[in-house]
Amino acid sequence: MNLLKVGMSGMLIGGLLAGCEISESLKTSELKEEVNTETKKSEEVDPKESKDLSTTKGIENPDIEPDVKKWIAKKVEEFSKPHPKVSQAGFDEGYDYYLKAQSVSNEVGSYIRVEGVDLEKDFENLRQLSSIISHEQFVRTAHIDPNGNAKEKTEYAKEWKPVNERMKRTFEYMKELLNDINVAINKNGKGETFGVSHQLDGDKVSEMESFMEYFEEGNE
Secondary structure: OHHHHHHHHHHHHHHHHHHHHHHHHHHHHHHHHHHHHHHHHHHHOOOOOOEEOOOOOOOOOOOOOOOHHHHHHHHHHHHOOOOHHHHHHOOOHHHHHHHHHHHHHHHEOOOEOEEOHHHHHHHHHHHHHHHHHHHHHHHOOOOOOOOOOOOOOHHHHHHOOOOOHHHHHHHHHHHHHHHHHHHHHHOOOOOOOOOOOOOOOOOOHHHHHHHHHHHHOOOO
């Protein structure tokens, strides 16, 4: 009788173990299938595909048209000539850089939005470059107001510190990136470029991003 019980217990335990192995095998198989599906989906995404998600919904009296193609073309034009506030009053080039960069910073993300792996990277770089210029405007006016309130106080314009090379180069990168994005989305990639756009696989993207990272790390 005891042998019979032992035998039956062994069969029961064996069956349970086999059941556990089958269950674990099924779970592993399902997990692998999920991973493979996700990998396949990511491989199918074209980093060059993009969608315009620009909107003025919820914003009262918007002064721009929610169209990324028109917006980028307009910015290229604006960046090619002095800002009206600067040309009329004779302020220095640094204030010109600052005002133009602020327009990008204020509009990208709130009005102007894009979806697409590479184009999103380009627009994020635009925002970061504009932030560097804003910081530089703060630096050259901080001796007037350490809280940053003198960045736009043009009555103190003669007391602003000179524009440094970092601010100049950042602005040039902004102009170049705007140009390259414009070529990418408005000219089907055909036209003179500076190689700073992810969307066009630019050969100077790493150089520009290294420049940005250097100063984001607090280097002077």
